[in-house]
Amino acid sequence: MAEALRRKLVELDLLDRGKKVVRDGDFVVFPIAVEDFSAVKQLCEEFKCEVVKVEFPEVRPPSLTLHDVLSEKLPPHLLASLPRAYDVIGDIAIIELPEELLPYKELVGEALMKVNSHVKAVFAKAGKVNGAYRVRKLLHLAGENRTVTRHKEYGCIFSVDVASTYFSPRLSWEHKRIASLVKPGETVVDMFAGVGPFAIMIAREVDATVYAIDLNPEAIKHLKINLQLNKLRGKVIPILGDTKEVIFKELKGIADRVIMNLPHSSHLFLDAACAALKEKGGIIHFYTVARDPNHLEQAENLFSSSIPAGRRHIKRILHRRVVKAVAPREWLVVMDAEVT
Ligand SMILES: C[S@@+](CC[C@H](N)C(=O)[O-])C[C@H]1O[C@@H](n2cnc3c(N)ncnc32)[C@H](O)[C@@H]1O
Known part of the structure; x- marks a missing residue:
């Protein structure tokens, strides 16, 4: 439409x-x-659409592309392999470099800095996001050999180490969307907080209390820096530890809302999410990975079959959508559910 x-x-x-x-x-x-x-x-x-409040990028005159800068420097058959997209986190760019371009890695890195004058360091992905901390190995291509940066997102500033903490600029709208749903006075448990993009954006927008849990000491270190970098109306309580242990020990029955952004295994943590919710229930934001076809139905089935039967009940699914592609025909899907 x-x-x-x-x-x-x-x-x-x-x-x-x-x-x-x-x-x-x-x-x-x-x-x-x-x-x-x-x-x-x-x-x-x-x-059948709705009015939302977002910040839009300005229309700019067409800018240089990697292809333009490298057209004279790379063999013509390799120009077609140049990636069109890459992530920029603060002043660090991360690109997926096809193997055939590896011998030209410095050249590609330098070209990327030419195309984006604010980029000071360029890395290539050297593996998949994996492990409990959800980080990937990086290969330095050009510029400063530094992985710590400061990233701006909807008025928030995040200190991030792209080598040792998870951060995706492609989730910025999602961070903003969730923050806009939280009401003053709410208690939120962010079960997989990372460097705190959900937690900080929520506390910046409303006077709410957010328990921000993460297993990765580096993520919690940067989350604490981020608390200092941003002016917050609400309160963020950073907690280092395994989210299940923390919830069952200290945070049972306190939350109006729970955020579960550990897409490959969040369904395994729904018992803890349900335990964190207040007795009367609340909202769960459930992130998962689903494949074509019927990815949204797949996500909903996984969610409903993983809710602890007998103890909690899904009153209604408030919202479900694709957040981003994670691989060909594979999607990050979010579901907002009211659970009683
Ligand atoms: C996909 S990242 C999401 C980070 C953040 N929510 C964001 O949007 O950038 C998942 C995070 O969960 C953390 N994590 C993984 N397993 C965990 C567990 N059992 N308990 C607490 N945190 C965990 C990882 O260290 C990682 O920072």
Whole structure:
């Protein structure tokens, strides 16, 4: 429906042409140029869409690409292998370099810094994200050989070590989405907090209390730095340890909301998530990986079959969506569920 809606917005002169249209998982988000949303709200009914508040990137003149910079320097058959996308975390870029480009790694790294003048260090992925800490090996390509940086996301600043802690800039919208759902006074348990993007964004937006648990001492170290770097309305309590142990020992029955961002195994922790919720229940944000076809149904089945039977009951699924691709035909899916 996105293209039909775009035409309609252009026709009604509602589209802000100075801002970029944003693609977010299964959604397209259009920048609107008016203060009065009545016309937009009518369109929402017609197109079954909703008005959300987000920051849009400005439209910029076309910039140089890796391909442009390397077109004279790489053998022509290798130009086609150049990745189009890469992650930028703070001033560090991380690229997936195909094996055939490895002999040219410095060249590609230098070119990437030319294309992005604020990038000061370039690394290639040298393995999959793995282990309990969900980190990957990196290969230094160019620039400073440094893995600690500061990343900005919706007004928050995060200190991150890209070598020893998990961080994905592709989750920024998701961090923001969850933060916008939390109400003042809530108690939240972030079971797999990492350097704290959910916890800090929540506490920055509302006066809530967030217990932020992680097994990785480096993640907790950076989370504590991040508490200092951001002005918070709410409170974040960092806890180093295994989330199950921590919850069953100290945090039973306290949470209005639980965040479970350990996609490959969060279903194994649903007993602890349910125990953390208040007696009357609350909301669980459940992240999992699912494959085509029927990935959303797959995620929902895994969630409902892993909820401890007899003790907790899924009242309703409030929301489910694809957050990002993790591999060909494999998706990170989130489900927000009300559990009683
Ligand atoms: C996918 S990362 C998510 C980090 C963060 N929520 C974010 O959005 O960037 C998962 C995190 O869970 C932590 N973790 C893995 N197993 C754990 C456990 N049993 N208890 C506590 N934390 C754990 C890892 O160290 C890692 O930081």
